[in-house]
Amino acid sequence: MSTKVDAIKADEINKTKKRSQSADVWKRLKKSKAAMIGLLIIVIFVCMAVFAPLIADYDTEVIKMNIPERLQPPSSEHFFGTNEFGRDIFYSIVYGTRISLFVGVISVGIALSIGGFLGAIAGYYGGKLDNAIMRVLDVLLAIPAILLAITIVSALGSSIINLMIAVGISNIPGFARVVRAAILSVKDQEYIEAAKAIGAKDHTIILKHVLPNSMAPIIVYATLKVATAIMATASLSFIGLGVQPPTPEWGSMLASGRQYMRDQMYIVLFPGLAIVLAVLSLNLIGDGLRDALDPKLK
Amino acid sequence: MSESLLKIEDLVIHFETDDGTVEAVNGINMQIDKGRTLGLVGETGAGKTTTALSLLKLVASPPGVIKFGRIELDGVDVMETSEKDMEKLRGNIVSMIFQDPMTALNPVITVGDQIAEAIMIHQKVSTQEAEEKAKEMLEIVGIPGGRSGEYPHQFSGGMKQRVVIAIALSCSPKLLIADEPTTALDVTIQAQVLELMKELKIKYQMAMLLITHDLGVVAEVCDDVAIMYAGRIVEQGSLHEIFKSTKHPYTEGLFNSIPNIEDRRAELKPIRGLMSDPYNLPKGCTFCDRCDYAMAICQTEKPKRIDFSDTHFTECHLYSKDKDFKIEMCKKED
Amino acid sequence: MSKYILRRLLMMIPVLLGVTFLVYFIISLTPGDVAANILGVGATQEAIIELTEEMGLNDPVIVQYGRYMGDLVTGDMGTSYATGRTVSSEIGQRFPNTFKLTVSAIFLSVLISIPIGVVSATRQYSIFDNVGMVIALIGISMPSFWTGLILIIAFSLKLGWFPSGGIDGFSSWILPAFTLAIASTASITRTTRSSMLEVIRQDYINTAKAKGVSRKVVIRKHALKNALIPAITVIGLEFGVLLGGAVLTETVFSIPGIGRLMVESIQRKDTPMVLGCIIIFAMAFSLVNLLIDMLYAYIDPRIKSNYS
Numbered sequence: 001m002s003t004k005v006d007a008i009k010a011d012e013i014n015k016t017k018k019r020s021q022s023a024d025v026w027k028r029l030k031k032s033k034a035a036m037i038g039l040l041i042i043v044i045f046v047c048m049a050v051f052a053p054l055i056a057d058y059d060t061e062v063i064k065m066n067i068p069e070r071l072q073p074p075s076s077e078h079f080f081g082t083n084e085f086g087r088d089i090f091y092s093i094v095y096g097t098r099i100s101l102f103v104g105v106i107s108v109g110i111a112l113s114i115g116g117f118l119g120a121i122a123g124y125y126g127g128k129l130d131n132a133i134m135r136v137l138d139v140l141l142a143i144p145a146i147l148l149a150i151t152i153v154s155a156l157g158s159s160i161i162n163l164m165i166a167v168g169i170s171n172i173p174g175f176a177r178v179v180r181a182a183i184l185s186v187k188d189q190e191y192i193e194a195a196k197a198i199g200a201k202d203h204t205i206i207l208k209h210v211l212p213n214s215m216a217p218i219i220v221y222a223t224l225k226v227a228t229a230i231m232a233t234a235s236l237s238f239i240g241l242g243v244q245p246p247t248p249e250w251g252s253m254l255a256s257g258r259q260y261m262r263d264q265m266y267i268v269l270f271p272g273l274a275i276v277l278a279v280l281s282l283n284l285i286g287d288g289l290r291d292a293l294d295p296k297l298k
Numbered sequence: 299m300s301e302s303l304l305k306i307e308d309l310v311i312h313f314e315t316d317d318g319t320v321e322a323v324n325g326i327n328m329q330i331d332k333g334r335t336l337g338l339v340g341e342t343g344a345g346k347t348t349t350a351l352s353l354l355k356l357v358a359s360p361p362g363v364i365k366f367g368r369i370e371l372d373g374v375d376v377m378e379t380s381e382k383d384m385e386k387l388r389g390n391i392v393s394m395i396f397q398d399p400m401t402a403l404n405p406v407i408t409v410g411d412q413i414a415e416a417i418m419i420h421q422k423v424s425t426q427e428a429e430e431k432a433k434e435m436l437e438i439v440g441i442p443g444g445r446s447g448e449y450p451h452q453f454s455g456g457m458k459q460r461v462v463i464a465i466a467l468s469c470s471p472k473l474l475i476a477d478e479p480t481t482a483l484d485v486t487i488q489a490q491v492l493e494l495m496k497e498l499k500i501k502y503q504m505a506m507l508l509i510t511h512d513l514g515v516v517a518e519v520c521d522d523v524a525i526m527y528a529g530r531i532v533e534q535g536s537l538h539e540i541f542k543s544t545k546h547p548y549t550e551g552l553f554n555s556i557p558n559i560e561d562r563r564a565e566l567k568p569i570r571g572l573m574s575d576p577y578n579l580p581k582g583c584t585f586c587d588r589c590d591y592a593m594a595i596c597q598t599e600k601p602k603r604i605d606f607s608d609t610h611f612t613e614c615h616l617y618s619k620d621k622d623f624k625i626e627m628c629k630k631e632d
Numbered sequence: 633m634s635k636y637i638l639r640r641l642l643m644m645i646p647v648l649l650g651v652t653f654l655v656y657f658i659i660s661l662t663p664g665d666v667a668a669n670i671l672g673v674g675a676t677q678e679a680i681i682e683l684t685e686e687m688g689l690n691d692p693v694i695v696q697y698g699r700y701m702g703d704l705v706t707g708d709m710g711t712s713y714a715t716g717r718t719v720s721s722e723i724g725q726r727f728p729n730t731f732k733l734t735v736s737a738i739f740l741s742v743l744i745s746i747p748i749g750v751v752s753a754t755r756q757y758s759i760f761d762n763v764g765m766v767i768a769l770i771g772i773s774m775p776s777f778w779t780g781l782i783l784i785i786a787f788s789l790k791l792g793w794f795p796s797g798g799i800d801g802f803s804s805w806i807l808p809a810f811t812l813a814i815a816s817t818a819s820i821t822r823t824t825r826s827s828m829l830e831v832i833r834q835d836y837i838n839t840a841k842a843k844g845v846s847r848k849v850v851i852r853k854h855a856l857k858n859a860l861i862p863a864i865t866v867i868g869l870e871f872g873v874l875l876g877g878a879v880l881t882e883t884v885f886s887i888p889g890i891g892r893l894m895v896e897s898i899q900r901k902d903t904p905m906v907l908g909c910i911i912i913f914a915m916a917f918s919l920v921n922l923l924i925d926m927l928y929a930y931i932d933p934r935i936k937s938n939y940s
Binding site: 138139144146150151155156157227231235240241254258261262265269275279 | 646647648650651654655658659660661662663769770772773774775777778781782784785789872873875876877879880883894895898899906910913914917918921
């Protein structure tokens, strides 16, 4: 019996363990009705985003002004009514989904990679490096996240890319902290010492042992942060930074529709509901994930 | 009969959870007389802690349900006692100390206050008098009274356990329930805490229910022993009877699991298998799968109680036909 | 204890310095000619050059920053490009409004959320708990500016109970304060509940019960104090979110506060004003966090002894 065969066997056992671990988590997640509802809602949103062109033609329905049909209440022709330029609100929301989800996910991706990297090396190496990184992050944390994002966008100019950068940067310290905490909790476990004892290199240890075991809180955090990123996008667009009309975005739709809200309530009701549903669904999933990944329960 | 401080009759406790019903305690009978110490021995999951909590009516409910049984504490029927009246008994007539001293004390309240609290609830004294008494209690358990203003995190594990004992004894209870009081401590500290408990037992003339899985501790402190397995008491007797004329195969297994200092080369003889799934207990004897003496009847019928003396009984099919049957370890004794 | 406070105050200084540097640097990236914007359309080239020179805008950013900091220490935050008044006077005028708004919002939040969180935890799985948690979940998912608009439609435009904006009189503060409070209330309730649930499972709660302590006292004296520790941290964080939210709420309800000032200044490219607003927000946030830390140390003796 050569050690190579044993190693292959061990590898396979590990792989099946990982597979059954994710299957296990999925099973537990399914138990939560709330999380499943959240999942359903977000899947609907994703479909809307992906299949938007199939639902409505961008130029004719969303961008083109249609003054004769302006300020129409919801009807069979215009499900959510039309806004002050005659644009169909429902189709605008559908296309707005693209922006919200896109900016939400990308900005969290930026925050996760940069913040996560900083947090990982700070947590793993500790000492002066840790101190230095945390001091810098303290500065970022002293400014409320939205205000930081507002500052960045106001300096860089309103565009989707700048939105992603701004929201992404404002989330970096949060991710750094979460990743750092997760690494710290795993770092001193004995299996890490064991890996070091057999001479594994640092980056191997981090990638193969530390990160997989600390993933749980990071995944939950990332999910919840996509939710706040969507809110931030809408908020920034609402105050005029970020996406500009006629590009449909849920927040800017609220801003421009505001003056008509007295008599045409639907103008502000539906885009807002879209924001609420998207954020709510992600919060439900995040909560469900937190319970499903918690080793203490069962 | 008036001597008995604690009397449990046919106690049955279930935990009704989403995943099924756990039959935690399945009909046990127990009696502790004044000033006697009963050791309740068993593995984790045998139902010992649940039994203890039920004496104070502290079983978490939901999901715990006391389905059947009678508990008589110092003449009082616990089942019929209201929550308010139970509060008068707890810490006063009967006290309980829990397993892990590291988490048993409230981190944001001083140790002195935690002791004084018990005193002020049950005795009509002023705050000052209670604080004085608290300092005295600390001294009794071997901690300088001046430290009563300190917080739990400022004490070591062993000292924390002493504080827990001080709290439990502050109102001179008639019965002390100690749930694995030394399990979480170092061996040397274990010895100290046991010594302390023995002293206080005599000083306060207390009866004690000592829950443990360590037979060594039992030998040190207990007068009587009850062996618990899967929610039933499978053997009970005086210390001498249990140690010298062991009857139940499980008890034998426990003794065999202790390494033999005298014969260093002897193999350890662990009990094979694991305890049955509490969600799904077997029809016959619950120890059947792990028993070296198992017979056909063990699979299908629950064993009945066989008495060997006023104090010694066991539940095992081995003795229903032949009371003089001897298990392996007792054969050597002859 | 006072040593701890002193230490934390000292630690605040480099952080705030860092904030000013960071924000100054970011804002310096704003495109566009400052002098040209101030003088407006139709300004001559010479006038623009002259003003640029006068304002020291040709110097490297570091030097400009140094000058700014020098002025800042004396309390001079520069002059608004838009109104010509000093930044500090504009901010000073608006500060009380933002202060009233955020303080009443956080006060409201804490008042509502802690009791609800505690009751939810002690009656876990009850109808109160389930309904409460659903409401809380929806609460954290509602963007404050939308909530504000909806509340205005319902209570102001349709029912006419409250004014839809401005700051005349007490009733005009009610809707804005509630709007701002909703998200933080929901968040603090959830944290209090989960923290309480964790505490209730602790061994020392059993020890207290075994002593004969009554249920109410167990909750109040033994559980609550421990459960508040993480809740207080969240309250501090929520205050930061509130400050950001104030920007939106002030816009929706037309409240002349620092948040709205900041938004308008951004639109008018009035950089000194934007800078001033951010710095004030950062200082306020840092002070609140300091207070929270002090409260933390006061409640949790383990922290106190670490710093004594």
